[in-house]
Amino acid sequence: MNKEVVFVLEPDFGRVTVEISQSTTNAVDDLANDFGRRVNVNCAKPAENKRHLPVLQPRYAPREQSGFDKFSIWLYRLYHNSVVDRPGRRSVVQVSGCSIRCEHCIVPPTHRKENGKLVSISSIVDEIVAHRDEHDGVTILGGEPFGQPESVAELVSRLKNHGFNVTVYSGYTIVQLIHLRLAAIDYILTQIDLLIDGPFISEMRDGAGEYRGSRNQQLIGR
Template identity: 30%
Template sequence: MLAKAHYPVTTLGPGTRAGIWTQGCTLHCHGCLSRDTWDADPGKSVPVEAVLGWLESLPGPVDGVTVSGGEPFEQPAALAALLRGVRAWRDRRDRETITLDILVYSGYVYSRLSRTAETREILEMCDAVIAGPYVDRLNPGGRHSRGGSLLWRGSGNQRVVPLSPLGRERYGALAGIGKTGEDTGPRVQVSVDEGPEGRRVYYIGIPRRGDMDHLTSRLDRAGVRSGDVSWRP
């Protein structure tokens, strides 16, 4: 089940990336910004081949593929098929050197992901994972916070795990980010899609705690009504 696919994504991993969000998550982390991806909706079932065809059609540079959700590991067979296809596409695309990395987000801790043969097979196809549930109180906080940004993590408990030589090259130095006092600033991009239900605005990235409520308040004061938002019940 697919929630969304978007290109370009510049806020969930290094470089210019293709982003794929799965639909369905039973973890329901408090403060999650993507509550619209929680329900497992059979109406959003999309063949893996269609997603791979979309990747093949992308016009510009692709430095990596980021898979998030929802919870990708709650669809292990589909996730494995997707990553096998992405790796095959990468091999055809990068014949001399592999420059495209695969990053997968999960709300499960890494020790659980590495526990079964099924999920270990998936991990072997990733260059890196960012693992662990979102914990709202461990997000550095809003615009007046002095806490540093966690870059591609939502909360300080989440772990960046490089899983390949390319993953270690691109993510190894980030495994401890947030503990060094670095502040890279907020990393959020805006996407506007036109669909059968009208125009929809997506915020892609890792905002600080309170940033989205602050944004909607600013928009309301400017006369822009945000309507339903994914981070509120």
Template identity: 30%
Template sequence: MTTESSADFTVRVGATVSSTVAEGPGTRFALWVQGCSLQCPGCFNPHLWGTKGGTDRRVADLVDDVSAADVDGITLLGGEPFEQAVALAALADAVRARGLSVMTFTGYDLPELTGAGAPTGSAELLAATDLLVTGRYERERPDHRRPWVGSTNQRFEFLTDRYRHLEQKLRAIGDRLEIRVDATGAVMVNGWSSMESLEMLLDDPALILRRPGRNSR
């Protein structure tokens, strides 16, 4: 449960989408954190690497945002969630206390999160996560068979029973891509697609560079 003090934690947030069907099972609130030290070659989100961008958001306010969205759960991606694991564990705990699920993407492999030298708060965020996707993005190993992940080395870890029924059905779940255009004409793309497909779809690479989407999976 989130304590009064943990609700005061802040998360450095790169972007949020209040309702998406392209970032995990069901309908989800997606939160891209700002900051990632792993810097995988080919990462689609280099604008989320630096810790100076984004916006500081209180965990309590993020919980309110998630509660107001009609979603099945929250998806944490980035950026690197485990580099803000203490605050995100508080957020994830509070979300689960409301009956919602938590999916977390990380560029770390599971042993890096459980062994000596794991980022601070890793145990707490793992304990608050139902479905974990691990591993750095490897652009020479694109994954065209499983949903949500970017490369074949990345692993699904079913940390609770909540989504275990999907374990043998992953290949039957299609990837989705969502494109939003706001009133100013700004385009936001999330979900997973190859860069080639995006280029064909958008016909303007400059737009692709503005996507907050993911390949940390």
């Protein structure tokens, strides 16, 4: 299996982010000692709970609350400061529920919708807006985002209204999504900035390239 080291330079902030795949904790610690002070950042599957930033689980707004948001989404977690889920530093909305269930998926707890929480879309958007100076855009992944297309379409609409760059990961191919002929899916595909499509295939993971889990996956931008 290939081992890759990716350096992300942020001269405006005086930061260097190092992404290491298939490496031991000791190797990561040795590299951190060479570079100096370390701040761990998030990715879709942190190595250990103590090695990533806290995540948010927004609460679903009660109906009696003023300004009730009727739009909700099944959310596994929301986290910030990811550098592996699209170029730049991202806030990431990770939804729960997936019918594709790729073999050797790195986040199987997201397969069951009930492992997440039904939350208001407004609470997610408010959290992302509050951190807008700390990221370059938003990535939506899962689970399977297109498993709840109406909710994701509403989320995408609100994020784009705030001017955010939006990327969506899907286990479906773009051809499969188009053939579903659903208005919500068509809206998502025409509004987002990047789709990373296709199931994860473990036999094709070597040499997949940046932001992809396996070589079959495509980066499709507008």
